Amino acid sequence: MANPFQIDMSPETPELLAIAEKELRETPENRAKGLAELRDLLKKNSDLNYTDDEEFLVIILRVCHWYPESAIKLLRQMAEFRKEHEKVLKDLMPEQEKIPFTEGGIINVLTNKDHKNRRVLIVNNGEIWDPAVVSSDSMFRMFYLIHIMAQLEKTTQICGCIVIYDFEGLGMKQIKAMTPGTIQRLLTFIQVAMPLRLKEVHFVKQPFIFNMVWSLMKPFLNQKMKSRMHFHGDDMSKLHKFVPPEYLPKNYGGTMPEINYSGKDWFSAIEGHNDFFAKYKEFGFKK
Incomplete structure (x- = not known):
């Protein structure tokens, strides 16, 4: 197998x-x-x-x-x-974020692609995320490393990817860690500096307090990105209009088994392409 x-x-x-x-x-x-x-x-x-x-x-x-x-x-x-953002990205390699990847439980990738052959990234921004253990900078670096890795897949180059942001149990601890600066950095990266086709962004299980997060995000969004963002709350049937349940785990109302893996399982795959990461970290302006 x-x-x-x-x-x-x-x-x-x-x-x-x-x-x-x-x-x-x-x-x-x-x-x-x-x-x-x-x-x-x-x-x-x-x-x-x-x-x-x-x-x-x-x-x-x-x-x-x-x-x-x-x-x-x-x-x-x-x-x-x-x-x-040189301070955050300079000489970035997977090893620097090994502990957040393997122990943080925040960022995960579904082992299966969806019905349109797209990779599905899961980001747990709710109570699972402890900003005292995994900082906003660390979370961004993990996202950045994953986007580099995803570029190696021909299917992802062509079909793109989607993101599911899971805000279950979101509280003030997480909201305080999402400053305007960190949100602007992420959205600027996604909208103007990410060489991937991000087709959809889905927000799920977000409580009422999420409105505070959304108010921080809106000023930095262009119309194209706004049109690709969808809000589902606890109603997974809304998510299923975009991704059929047979391609989703039980966590999101799908018919696939509940997620029992994490970034810890994926980390060896990331490390396996250290040669590409080493080349990538030199890209940009000549020194």
């Missing part, structure tokens, strides 16, 4: 490539043109430090629908973000 806690490194299937053509403009012609033009733009943007390996450029061009001008803009935004 295949290990469910592994990155899906399988190549693109004809079905995946058909989705890429339909949704991302990915054709042999656009691919060749996009790669050539982006390599030329990288040479012209001589202050940037990124590999021009095809594997990496495809990641960027896919999220930009194979428009090279959009891709170089994204690369510059990624570099600006890393520069602005």
